[in-house]
Amino acid sequence: MARAPRKQSNKSKGISRRTLLVGGGAAAGLLIAWGAWPRRYRPNLNAGPTETIVNAFLKIDRSGQIIVVVPQTEMGQGVTTVLPQILADELGADWRSVAVQSAPVSPLYANTLLAREWLASDWTRVLGDAGDWAIGQYATRSALMLTGGGTSVPMFHDAYRDAGAVARVLLCKAAAASWSIPWESCDIQDGLISDGADRRMKIGDVVAEAVQFDLPEILPYRQGQDARLSGQDLPRLDTPSKIDGSHNFAADIRLPDMVYASIRQGPIGDALLAGTDDRAAGGVTGFLKLVKRDRWVAAVASNWWAANKALDLADPVFTLRGKPVSSGGIDEALENAFSSSAGRRLYAQGDLLPVFEGATILASEYQVDAGLHLALEPLCATARVTDDGAEVWMATQAPGLARAAIADALGLSADAVTLYPLHAGGSFGRKMDWDAGVQAALIARDMGRPVQLQWSRLEDVVQDRPSAPAHARMAAKLGRNGAIEGWLAKVATPCAMTQTWARIADGKLPHEAAADAADKATRLAVAGMAPSYAIPNWAVDHYPADVGLPLGFTRGNAHLHSAFFTESFLDELAHLANMEAMSFRIQMLGGNPRLAHCLSTAAAMGGWQGGVPGSGQGLATHMMNGAYAAVLVEAEMSGDRLNVSRIVAAVDAGDQVNPDIARQQIESGLVYGLAYAMGASVPYEAGLPIRAILGRMNLPRLADVGEVTVELMRSTADPAGVSDVAAPLVAPAIANALYTWTGQRLRSLPLVGAA
Secondary structure (H helix, E strand, O other): OOOOOOOOOOOOOOOOHHHHOOOOOHHHOOOOOOOOOOOOOOOOOOOOOOEEEEEOOEEEEOOOOEEEEEOOOOOOOOHHHHHHHHHHHHHOOOHHHEEEEEOOOOHHHOOHHHHHHHHOOHHHHHHOHHHHHHHHHHHHHOOOOOOOOOOHHHHHHHHHHHHHHHHHHHHHHHHHHHHOOOHHHOEEEOOEEEOOOOOEEEHHHHHHHHOOOOOOOOOOOOOOOOOOOOOOOOOOOOHHHHHHOOOOOHHHOOOOOOEEEEEEOOOOOEEEEEEOOHHHHOOOOOEEEEEEOOOOEEEEEOOHHHHHHHHHHHOOEEEEEOOOOOHHHHHHHHHHHOOOOOOEEEEEEOOHHHHHOOOOOEEEEEEEOOOOOOOOOOOEEEEEEEOOEEEEEEOOOOHHHHHHHHHHHHOOOHHHEEEEEOOOOOOOOHHHOOHHHHHHHHHHHHHOOOEEEEOOHHHHHHOOOOOOOEEEEEEEEEOOOOOEEEEEEEEEOOOHHHHHHHHHOOOOOHHHHHHHOOOOOOHHHHOOOOOOOOOOEEEEEEEOOOOOOOOOOOOOOOHHHHHHHHHHHHHHHHHHOOOOHHHHHHOOOOOOHHHHHHHHHHHHHHOOOOOOOOOOEEEEEEEEOOEEEEEEEEEEEEOOEEEEEEEEEEEEOOOOOOHHHHHHHHHHHHHHHHHHHHOOOOOEEOOEEOOOOHHHOOOOOHHHEEEEEEEEOOOOOOOOOOOOOOHHHHHHHHHHHHHHHHOOOOOEEOOOOOO
16 A cells, blocks of 8 residues: 655554563563653543543533443444443443443553453563563553453453442542531432432532542442342443434544545455556546555545446456465465474473374364455445544544554654544454555545545455464374363464454554464464363464465454364264263363353253254354353254254353343354354455355345344353354354264365355
8 A cells, every 4th residue: 555655653563572671581670661651641531511521431411411431342242331331330320311432542441451362472471470561561551442352341340340439439529528428428329419318419510529539548339239230231322323323333424525435455465556447437427536556546426336336437457466365275275384384382281192192093174264254334434634634433443553554644643633433333353454544544635625435345355354264183082981081183274363463553464464474373373272171181283374365353263263173073072982962071071160051051951952863953162251151053954055943052251241232242143153154255266255245155144043042141250251252152063963964074164155
């Protein structure tokens, strides 16, 4: 992509050992390069004439409206309800008075939890707590705001509880001062401050005075369960506006004098724009201009349809450097990776060599195709660029990095770019990339007027950054009692997470990021491969590869293929041991009672028949990021069509704030997993997907989704994220079910060929 000369580089460079360690290494002490930076940050919120900023997460209006500031991107997962619910519960607010506002870019909203998961490396693990601290400092001081991986609630739960407690204490102090009583005798319920007797006061009446009081050394939390909002199935705050159409997504933004753009970026890989038919494009009514860069061309018109038609007639030609991506090439690269010297053993327990030596082992091979995101809303952004700076409206899961990329492309300082984060019409990780925002800003600068850039569905599919394709070679040794004595997993796959970070934080082009990660073995690529079961001797090896297909952040990430490999192979081992699949798993889950409870519950609710031939029932279990889940499915083949008549899921994700939203997310994950099993993948040839029409991808329709039952296990554990945990389970459960129906073991995803 061509860029203007830089005035100032704003890119957040990737964290490295040299970035954080200065001097004689860990033994000489951990020295932070930014040690002189300020360690306290103030909220950078704007307040209206009647609003009072209480803290970084809360404003209160004089009328009593509670305005909760949320830094996480709402993508349908309900985060703009759950986080406010935590705060409102601790504050004692009336739920009807709660509103939500998106947060500006600030270190106060850094997602250090996802940063630690994403950026952990061998050297940070060696440093232990110091390494975690260093990554946290990097994320905070870089204002690394991230949404993904089910981390929103685990990351911000305590912050919102504290924010609510702070507001409650301050408001009680202000009310108590006016009543001349001890503040400890006051409380707030349903938005009213009371003294425990007859006196009442509205929150808005004293909020301006409340922020002048000091907090006690120990912050008290609400006690008891009366009138608590946490744990209730409260209505979502975003539902009314989505029903009446007033909710603004990226494509709904309208600005004075705005024009519309469509874009074409060529085949997958290192593609450069070679030429266009400008005269043909000029014949479209409403067409204004072709905006060209090294790697893309956009047509601008008075409406999007005219822009897209002009782009079709312009018939852009691209020159592709390097070998074009193809499905055959992807498979070949993955198989060749097993003989590469870049492979590394990343997880190990016990000693496999004496267990496998001279023994009879079961070995199986599996493969998974890349899975497309296919969100309801293709990428879209609106931009206005003036002499004073730039404004961009877009949905993004990494607003700080997106703002830095836009500023860098325009040659501006980050402070000169205002990013308005919008809710996303689905994402599944796709909006972690910021391409559309940068492109819209460059087109707007070229046009000298506001521009709304909307990718077509074709462009969305061609330029998608799908989940990683993977091949696995699994081997195991069974003991006489049917227990697994040894387990070895060799996985050839690129690391989508490494590629994503290189693009969004270091500004690398997609093909550059893929090539740079081609020889880097990482735990991110095989997350979820470590067995959840009590196996005395096991190991997981990763063999990195460059498949020529840029990959991206997805729902479940590597767990999508990891669960398929492990749970399918476990089913094979159960049949080899002549044991029914649930008992085979249960015998190895003595040290994992939460997962065992989920498995037994799903089996009981689903009427598990023991996996007998013809039952069409299959099981799978998985755990990730503090959440535990088991799924039972009933499936059959009708000709070449897969029918899944029933899905039962039992999930232990701790004490959920809003159980109904948790169930929604689990159900959503189950359907996402069903799509991953049935379709959501396309063959590639000559650098392009062979199919790009949703109707030809064998995606599940409403009629394909049978009865879905979700059981949330009662738990007093801290709440875990639930958006990802169910998605990886569906494909292996269906594959195991189809084995009982057909007698054939399906070891490839998708399980059935697309039309």
